[in-house]
Amino acid sequence: MAEPAKRIVVDPGLDETIKKLTLERIESTINKVLTKEAAARLKVYLQTCVHCGLCAEACHYYLSHDKDPRFSPVGKVKQTLWEIVKRKGRVDGEFIKNCSRIAHTECNVCRRCSMYCPFGIDMAYLLLLVRRICALLGVVPQYLQDTVNSHAVTMNQMWVKQDEWIDTLQWQEEEAQMEVKNARIPLDKEGAEIMYSVIGPEPKFLAQLLGNISIIMTVAGMDWTMPSFDGWDNSNMPMYSGDFETMARVERKHFEAAFKLKVKKIVMGECGHAFRGAVYDGPKWLAWKEPPVPVIHAVQFYYELIRDGKIKIVKKFERPITVQDPCNIVRGRGLGERLRYIMRATCEDFR
Template sequence: MHKVSDIASKCGQFSQAPVQSLMPLPAPYDRIADLPPRKVLNQKVLDKIDTSLDGFSALGLARPQTRKEEQKFVERFLSGLEKLLSKENNWTFIEQLKLSLEHCARCQTCVEACPIYTASGHDEVYRPTFRSEVFRRLVNEYAKPGGKALAWLKGEHVELNAATLGRLLESAYRCTLCRRCAQACPMGVDNALLTREVRKLFSMEMGIAPKEIHEKGSMLQLRTGSSTGMNARAVRDNVSFLDGEIRDQTGLRIETPWDKEGADVLLIHNAGEILAWPENPMAFAIILEAAGISWTMSSELAGYDSVNYGLWYDDAQFARVAVRQAEAARKLKVKKIVLGECGHGHKASMVTADRILTGDLNIPRESALVLLRDIVISGRLKLDPSRNDFPVTLHDPCNMVRMMGIVEPQREILRAICPQFREMTPHGVNNYCCGGGSGFAIMSGYNFEDWRFSVAGRTKLKQILDAFADCPSPDVKKYVCAPCSNCKGQFRDLFQYYGVWEKSGILYGGLAELIVNAMADINQPFIKWEFH
């Protein structure tokens, strides 16, 4: 068993993350030997980047090559630490940060709540309190007066070197910020918050963040309007193409309204849906038109993409995107923003940005699940549940459910239109993360995907398989309803990695697609039972 101070060890890999220790899965996924081989990094890469935490690299952090470089690296970290603990630089989260730093009893009551720690076979490096404890000790020793003497006295000394920092940073990307551990803590300590603050320090002070969520994520979104890189013209072209697809598939003539001033609803999708799961925005267009909703989409910068990756790692990026999304709505004078099936987009806009969007930027924001529930329950659509007569289970995206309390609307819909709906165990606010949360679903790093599938997504996969335990045959087609783009991205990759479609016949998709699939006026099934 490792000691916390071992994180500073200059030799070797901190954890081997052995596959033999992984939590067992039910058949036919029970043979560890059947797992796809892990990607082997060549020596040239290993010499260049830091993989000393567990052999995986989410960030491709370059190792300092000289003593001077290491010293500079440590100095920049200490400068960031000081800012993280100041009101001026961190007014956004300093209260939560200090409360969680100062009141942990180290009782470990929270640890079994973590799906990553348990799925790994209790690998210490993934224990939710491990990185928090390292960070807490660094704060106590290096950012408080008399810290060094007290650290020696208390036996809590942690050497501050490049190895410590490299491992701390990588370990901050071994937590999906699902906050199950925070739910379990009797004090209210939030390890996920501490993890996010570590990520924030590295991003805001040192400019270090995974390229997928920073350069190719929030920076790209602020520059072009979307983290997909689609500018206004591209998104309109693509949606216009989808309007054509709707016509071809259903015979319905729908023209998605753009920039309609005074509309009741500004619908903001996760723009990734338009490219990766076009059936979801198509389904929304069909439902909203059939229900007679006055709606529009916006072609303003960030007005057509609900993602806000800053939520996971950077307050400045977070605030910039949130404000631009609200500005798009203000310009159109819409009555409300409705957020499409994107979990973190929901939380970013409706909860975390709430105290940033005041005055005329405080355009009311609502979940699409609520609007869909109202439409379905109101009877405005003619629905035939027998069209959805296949086993369906529901994944609860952490951001919508555990962090927003949107639990029942999606269930009301499924109970109304899916005769074979069944819950996972546990579900609702206690549900497990998909394993792709906090940006993981779009991150590949160097070999990060191997970890994301074999460890981070393992508990969720088990939960899904258990929900369909009464019909395991691939001949029985089954559906995991995941009303979140990020979660769908994780399911796509996770299912592919384990061969879930071939071995178990389980497909994943959104909620709106199930509603359209049940619409009696549409002749052909909307859901295509093809894995993609």
């Protein structure tokens, strides 16, 4: 049986940027990351792995590519980071381009493989380390880099301007009032219990979700607010591109919004990667042991509202419904049972 033809995808973020690289820059960048940012943890992981292959069965890329060992987690690390370490950073631009392709398009850094590893090696961390090296060299898929640029300039990932943000909130408040007369989206309310934050695509593509949360908050009788200024977007694409400096700027701005409004806690929308950035990766890069303001994920928040009777489900979904455990809030936070509590409360036939 002949192998299917491989589709070559042209990406200026990879193809053009490698032309500007020199061997000296590549080597110095790699050695800086490996010796100053990742030395101890990297050494432990690379020396602990016994090449048992148990991580492979956890990887959807491996399974969907007919169990080709190149797509196993250990195979992806071997083609990239292990080779980098073995060569002591002496690799060329084409090698870096291939590393970026593997790290960005063949791994979701979901950490499912780490659940299968008998030693608990964080394979996602190793692939994120590859992304970090590629980001410092400027070899990042173009679309992802564009969202990072948007974060750096506007503090949101969708190039949303402040007047567009405020107009969208006011529009969705009016939409919510058509269903619940006294629904509000309070802006810049100092001392509120909750600051609610969302991801950039909500005002851009899913504005109705803002109206929906207004209805939920109103019916539940919550004391809440949203910022009209930078810091409203809790997403953090630089965390995934490897641009940790911009990642830290984004998280600092998010928490500064909460400080300015003097809220008691932040409730975030459903996005798991944003939650990971705010609770784990961002604070660590900013040298905070814990987030300076408590951060509650939407699943935890909805669970508490239903459990405490603050919202009542009057009509359930009738069709069969199932759920896939999101990586960052189940493996990363342990909210699996609370997610199922919500599903049972809202679905007639939850499977």
